[in-house]
């Protein structure tokens with residue numbers, strides 16, 4: 001997985017930033033949104049973000 005890949009174009013949030021948020025304790029979409037800002041503009045990336053959260057929270 002390319003951690004530098006942008007998942008949220010509106011807010012310029014990368015996969016790595018989602019992972020960092022999950023690693024620092026954010027496990028819900030809402031928490032990750034609060035921490036990273038991802039998915040707070042057009043909302044079009046929310047499904048992808050949720051998928052990444054699921055991935056990062058199940059893979060330790």
Ligand code: FES
Pocket residue numbers: 007008009010011038039040041042043044045046
């Ligand atoms: S692409 Fe993430 S809020 Fe628009």
